[in-house]
Amino acid sequence: MTGVSERDGGVTLDDLKKKMADFAKERDWDQFHSPRNLLLALVGEVGELSEIFQWRGEVPRGLPDWKEEEKQHLGEELSDVLLYLVRLSDICGVDLGKAALRKLELNAIKYPVKLCKGSSKKHTQINHHNNADNNNAQSNGYLVSVWSSNSPINARVPPVRSRPKRSFWETR
Numbered sequence: 001m002t003g004v005s006e007r008d009g010g011v012t013l014d015d016l017k018k019k020m021a022d023f024a025k026e027r028d029w030d031q032f033h034s035p036r037n038l039l040l041a042l043v044g045e046v047g048e049l050s051e052i053f054q055w056r057g058e059v060p061r062g063l064p065d066w067k068e069e070e071k072q073h074l075g076e077e078l079s080d081v082l083l084y085l086v087r088l089s090d091i092c093g094v095d096l097g098k099a100a101l102r103k104l105e106l107n108a109i110k111y112p113v114k115l116c117k118g119s120s121k122k123h124t125q126i127n128h129h130n131n132a133d134n135n136n137a138q139s140n141g142y143l144v145s146v147w148s149s150n151s152p153i154n155a156r157v158p159p160v161r162s163r164p165k166r167s168f169w170e171t172r
Helices: 013-026 035-053 066-090 098-110
Strands: 142-149 151-157
Touching: 013 066, 013 098, 035 066, 066 098
Parallel strands: none
Antiparallel strands: 142 151
């Protein structure tokens, strides 16, 4: 595996996907790259990443008090997480870029700016019923079309309830 191609100063997810596939093929590692194995490896790398922050308390953005070697180590662990995630998505047949964009759009629906700005509440704690834009549509759930680059993404947004609806048997 030689150098990583960079276009306009950036590397795409497709670049990384191809490099990871080539890397595994050259070493005959495809036989070990099942979704389960890749997920467990990813979780292990997330554990290594968390160890870097474990006893530091809150860390300011930009890591101004960190030594260059510490930042380099952080970059290596972040890269391990990213590479396993890209490989896992490839093996599972998920277009990670498209899935991430879709998830951002779904989150924009779950967390409308009018209701969430400056709040860290989970979407289930937000009173969507007070949002005039959603009052009628939220009563029975509705289909929302959100446009992403060239194609619409439809998301079924369930009705928002203050508490889970009980079944007949739970009320007795």
